[in-house]
Amino acid sequence: MAREQRFAGRRERSGWSQPVRSNAAAAGLPAFGGRLGGLGVDFAGPAGALPGSTRTAGCVPAYEEVASMEHHHRARYDEVRGRRVRSLHAGDRRAGVPAAVVVPGLGVVEYLMNTAHGCAAWTQTFVLDVGRADLPAVAATVAAWLAAVPDAPVVLVGHSTGAQAALRAAVENPGAVQALVLLSPTFPPTLRRLPLLLPALLRDAAHEPLHLWRTVLPGCARIGFRTICGFLRSAQSDRPEETIAEVSCPVLVVRGEHDTFCPASWATRLGATARQGRAVTSPGAHGFCHQHGEHTAALIADHSREGR
Structure with missing residues (x-):
């Protein structure tokens, strides 16, 4: 009850609970067409803006229709601590069901859309495009977004380095995270x-489907090698095994059975260190949430009920 009261009055400011049926033009922004990351995803946005920009009108969130051959979702823009944060939004809010908020690894949002649309079948879902300067900055932006936008606690999901950011955000803003x-x-x-990441990448790549690389590599090229290396160095300085002990909500750790970046011993250790934690193994490798989106969404749905 106390957590719910913390979010009282935010609906009007953030527009979180308002059904989204408008696009950029309806928000008073001239629209343009384009392609997102060379992945065959169409987007619309304000004139002069680039994919991933966060221009909006005033403090009211703007929405842009985004469609691909497989999925339909909307891009949303919210002002958070003086900057506008973009998220991809699908699904509808349901009474008694927490929204799902997903944080991608390395700032590449596209590969998580299969999982996001699996979650959208049972709840309102957001994939955050929160930048990629370094891990602490990304985690701070996620925590600030959670404080400013939702009107009720959410199930917070992170993948890869995004899991590290989500973990930090859950500690920084515990009242906003239900699971x-x-x-x-x-x-x-x-x-x-x-240097240790290259051998792990090569071993993992042998178990990843080709369509994962077709989705991820254009996003990585857009970010740039130097930026990715800087982000990875900041993530390698993190100590999730210490941070996870501070999380108060239920924690689920999921790894792919062929995942070389998250070995079974590491996932088990994190699950055991959490106050209310457990670890499970999914088919696939590090990118299992792209290949097995519906399965991943089902795991998230099951875990979300533990926090209610």
């Missing part, structure tokens, strides 16, 4: 030097 799901959280102590 936490860490998908292939990085990095175990054995992978905390940059």
